[in-house]
Amino acid sequence: MTFHVLTLFPEVFEAGIHSVIKRGIQDGKIAINVVNIRDFAINCRGQTDGYPYGGGAGMIMMARPIYDAYKSLGAASGRVVYLSPQGRVFDQTTAAELSAEGELVLLCGHYEGVDQRIIDEIVTDEISLGNFVLTGGEIAAMAVIDAVGRLVPGVIKPDSLMDESFSAGLLEYPQFTRPRTFMGRDVPEVLLSGHHGEVEKWRREKALEATRSKRPDLLEGKGHG
Numbered sequence: 320m321t322f323h324v325l326t327l328f329p330e331v332f333e334a335g336i337h338s339v340i341k342r343g344i345q346d347g348k349i350a351i352n353v354v355n356i357r358d359f360a361i362n363c364r365g366q367t368d369g370y371p372y373g374g375g376a377g378m379i380m381m382a383r384p385i386y387d388a389y390k391s392l393g394a395a396s397g398r399v400v401y402l403s404p405q406g407r408v409f410d411q412t413t414a415a416e417l418s419a420e421g422e423l424v425l426l427c428g429h430y431e432g433v434d435q436r437i438i439d440e441i442v443t444d445e446i447s448l449g450n451f452v453l454t455g456g457e458i459a460a461m462a463v464i465d466a467v468g469r470l471v472p473g474v475i476k477p478d479s480l481m482d483e484s485f486s487a488g489l490l491e492y493p494q495f496t497r498p499r500t501f502m503g504r505d506v507p508e509v510l511l512s513g514h515h516g517e518v519e520k521w522r523r524e525k526a527l528e529a530t531r532s533k534r535p536d537l538l539e540g541k542g543h544g
């Protein structure tokens with residue numbers, strides 16, 4: 320799967336790719352193509368933004384440089400996601416849905432946002448990381464790449480995805496590793512028993528317990544998962 324990122328701050332992506340996603344790239348399962356919108360500036364001063372019509376604070380990213388950056392992708396098409404506080408809130412269901420796409424364009428806004436006409440012209444989806452305002456779409460795009468990229472077949476072993484939080488409408492059960500005792504707290508006996516059936520039963524109960532206490536909305540079918 321290829322992520323095409325349209326941004327004014329490509330360096331964010333150089334610093335942010337590591338671990339599972341980096342391995343996915345090395346294995347040829349994922350590609351990240353970062354396009355610097357500044358390369359499509361309207362003049363030799365590198366201008367890509369302007370004052371808002373009607374007045375008001377801050378600058379707006381111009382439609383033309385974004386459009387030209389998008390067009391430079393050539394035949395690449397498919398869904399174009401604008402990372403925006405006004406979008407639908409990103410969740411695991413959306414991540415799974417997007418992981419089935421062969422290509423995804425991620426448009427990162429900055430300053431006061433982008434000219435509405437570029438949204439109307441090229442954007443198919445608006446996605447928000449949550450009900451708060453970030454300085455730019457780059458961190459949100461990184462989150463989308465990470466959450467979607469790890470679901471691309473072959474990036475992670477299917478086993479690792481099976482009991483994960485949200486995979487069956489539940490949060491994951493508690494996990495433990497060595498040592499068996501830490502600060503006087505023991506690993507639950509059942510996990511040392513070697514009894515597969517009992518371990519499964521315990522995990523299911525604990526997953527339900529965690530969901531009930533931390534995210535009861537998931538059990539009521541109202542949660543974003």
Ligand SMILES: C[S@@+](CC[C@H](N)C(=O)[O-])C[C@H]1O[C@@H](n2cnc3c(N)ncnc32)[C@H](O)[C@@H]1O
Pocket residue numbers: 401402403404405426427428429430431432433446447448449450451452453454455456457459
């Ligand atoms: C400072 S914000 C602009 C906010 C805009 N003026 C508004 O009030 O809706 C700049 C950019 O950050 C990104 N951004 C901000 N909050 C976000 C969020 N919650 N999720 C995803 N992207 C966000 C968007 O790309 C946005 O264009």
